Amino acid sequence: MKKKVISALLATAMVAAMVAGCGSDDKTAATPAATEGGETEAANDETEAPAGTEAQDVTEALDNAGVDLSTADVAVFYYTYSDAYISSVRTALDSKLDELGVKYTDYDSNNTQATQNEQIQTAIASGANVLVVNVVTSGTVDVSSQIVQMAKDADIPVIFFNRAVEDADNEGTVLGSYDKCAFVGTDAPEAGHMQGKMIGEYLVENFDAIDLNGDGKISYAMFMGEQGNVEAIARTQYGVEDANAVLTEAGKPELEYFDANNADKFQVDPNGAWSTQAAQEYMTTNLSQFNEESGNMIELVICNNDGMAEGAIAALAVKGYNTGEEGAKVIPVFGVDATDSAKALIADGKMTGTIMQDAQGMADCISDLVANAGSGQDVVANVDTERFVIAENVANKIYVPYGIYTGAAE
16 A cells, blocks of 8 residues: 555655745635534735745645645534644644645534534535545444445545544444545543553552542542443543553552442533533532542542543642642643643643644544545555554545553553
8 A cells, every 4th residue: 555645745845845944825716614513704814925935835746746636625514613632633734725726614612413414405506526534323234334335425525533433332333434534533441541541540549649538449430421422431431440460460449439339430511512510510529528538538540531630639729739839739640642731731730641643644644535535546546554543344434543641651
């Protein structure tokens, strides 16, 4: 398989632009800036540049390679703009689509599948010929199959990303139903496994300091982003299981959920929004009953994403924990995503670690597939297998690897 063809062309074009001493152009007249609900407005640039700009050079390089994107009309559907990680992907992907010089429109589905379906229908009717979909209802074959059918009826490619389109029991059912379909995301269990191992190793090294009541066990809280979401299920399960495996191997007892009356052993965002507010409200309520004064303080917080970690930290700070001030006690808090705000919290000593979900890598991979789809090539041609992983059993499912982030020499 050829590798990095489009990426190499883009890199060459950008070098050429720098040599020419030119800034960015107006992103081509056909490229709209995204607004909520799919409306568009003229793209904004802070500076005007002469001919020979970066985006023009990229387009020229693609043209020279026989990649014609002049007729591409890309519609990008985000499950919600309010998700911090998705916001990072959107920023990165907008930039990549600008570099490609394609016409594109972003849509905010506001965490409502019916809204997203209507937006897709409208986009197709308006002339969109490449769909990029961050599906609202994750891991459900019925929902994603409807979207594939809409694309198939219009005979246009559809690229799903980030949120699973099928569960493990139906792997390949949706993606195998249409040859102009692909998925760019992550291997859902990987984040949970990675987070669990990171947590376990941290606890082994700091066990006595974390065991605030000296009972020889670590009491934990778990904040789940969304009931039924494939990624949330895997992170919730393996974040604890793998931590326990490290602990028991070191001769330490397994984690103990802080509330014996909660059989689920997690608290889930009731709106499925993985929100900071939900975690903050839960944690505030938890701390009113489970605290050092009562001898049952929550000693560890595990979160499915960084937004929920931020909420937990905000509630802890009200009680004097995780303030970043010298001498303040710290309850270890772990998340997933490695958002800029989470990195800042780690740097300030308020958060312990997170799992990096590579927003730029996801945007890079999606844009490569868009270039394929928009020029009539096979959607998954020329995948950069040095950066991305093709699923073993589904050739059009591409994974962007996770990484550990603790702020220490990453």
